[in-house]
Every structure is written in C-alpha cells, then in structure tokens.
Amino acid sequence: MQHADFTQFRQVRQDAARLGLPLIVWSYPRGSAVKAKGGIDSFYAVDYASRTASELGADVVKLNFPRPDETENVKDEYTGEFTPQEAMNHVVRSANRSLVLVSGGSMTSDEAMLEKARMSLEAGVTGVIFGRNVWQRDRGDSLRFVGRLRDLLKRYPSEP
Numbered sequence: 001m002q003h004a005d006f007t008q009f010r011q012v013r014q015d016a017a018r019l020g021l022p023l024i025v026w027s028y029p030r031g032s033a034v035k036a037k038g039g040i041d042s043f044y045a046v047d048y049a050s051r052t053a054s055e056l057g058a059d060v061v062k063l064n065f066p067r068p069d070e071t072e073n074v075k076d077e078y079t080g081e082f083t084p085q086e087a088m089n090h091v092v093r094s095a096n097r098s099l100v101l102v103s104g105g106s107m108t109s110d111e112a113m114l115e116k117a118r119m120s121l122e123a124g125v126t127g128v129i130f131g132r133n134v135w136q137r138d139r140g141d142s143l144r145f146v147g148r149l150r151d152l153l154k155r156y157p158s159e160p
Contacts, residue, residue: 006056013057024060027053028103041105042070043087044078050094062101062129065116066091088123104130110145114152121156 009025016023027049029040038044046066053061068082082090092100102120104113117128130149134142 009056022059023057024062025053025056025058025098026062027058028062028064036073038070038072038074038078039067040064041067042074042078043068043082043090044071044074047078047087047091047094050091050098050100051096054094054096054098058098060099060101060126061095062103063091063095064103064105065120085119085122088119088125092123092125099126100124101126102128104128104133107132107136110148113145114148117149117152121152126158 013023015021029045029049034040034045041064043066046064050061050063053063066084066087068078068084068087071079088102100120102116102125104116113130113133117130120128128149134146137145
C-alpha cells in the first residue's frame with residue numbers, strides 16, 4: 001500500500017509542478033505500525049510525517065498537533081521530557097522549507113483550541129485548520145470562538 005501511495009504522490013507532484021500549483025500534503029501517519037509506536041499524534045509520528053512530506057517536495061504540509069506524552073514504543077530520542085511547545089517547535093523545524101498548517105483534531109474546548117493555536121503560531125506555523133472545531137458548534141458559539149481565534153492570529157502577522 002505504501003508503495004502505491006508514493007507512486008500516486010509522485011504523479012500528483014509532477015502534475016502540480018507542470019500546472020504551477022503548490023503541492024499541499026495532508027501528512028497524517030496511519031496504520032497498525034503507527035499505532036504500535038505511540039499513535040497517530042505522538043511526537044515521534046508527527047515529526048516523521050513532517051520530515052517525510054518535506055523531503056517528498058511538499059510546499060505546504062498539514063499535520064496533527066504532536067503529543068510528546070505518547071511515548072509507548074517510540075524511538076529513544078522521543079521519550080524525553082518534552083513540553084508540547086518544544087515538540088511543536090521541533091516538528092515545524094523538521095518541515096524544513098515547507099509551510100506548516102496544524103489540524104484542529106477532535107472536538108474540544110475553546111481554551112484547548114486557542115492554546116493549540118498559540119503554541120503552533122509561536123513555533124512558526126503558517127496557519128491552522130480547525131474545521132470541526134468551528135463548524136460543529138452552535139452558530140453563536142462558533143462566531144465567538146472564531147472572533148477569539150482571529151484576535152490571536154492578529155498577534156502573529158504573516159511576513160509580506
């Protein structure tokens with residue numbers, strides 16, 4: 001399956017280059033091997049996904065927010081005492097020149113989402129994609145959350 005994915009990816013990358021389009025990669029580790037090594041949002045798995053997408057030529061990579069506390073069966077270098085901020089900083093560096101977008105993940109509280117956004121922006125991500133954490137709320141709650149998120153984003157202006 002992985003071979004087929006990379007073969008298909010190669011074609012998409014060539015088509016994007018030919019058409020002058022950016023290559024955006026949703027780099028989400030999946031499968032039983034990933035589950036056995038910390039899980040899909042372990043620092044180890046997300047860091048590996050970040051680096052792999054970059055090395056494959058992604059212009060933009062969308063990633064899960066890493067959880068450094070998920071350390072079961074991961075490589076030794078990922079079992080240290082890392083804060084979520086340190087893990088996010090490392091994941092962004094692993095993306096090299098690829099721009100990084102962070103997924104919102106499963107539904108959670110406003111405060112948890114805003115903290116995830118803040119740490120991501122501090123690490124240097126290009127942006128956040130918080131779909132279900134916006135669209136699966138009541139309209140009023142969603143508008144309040146988006147307003148708070150917008151205020152946070154204003155504190156991290158993008159460079160021209």
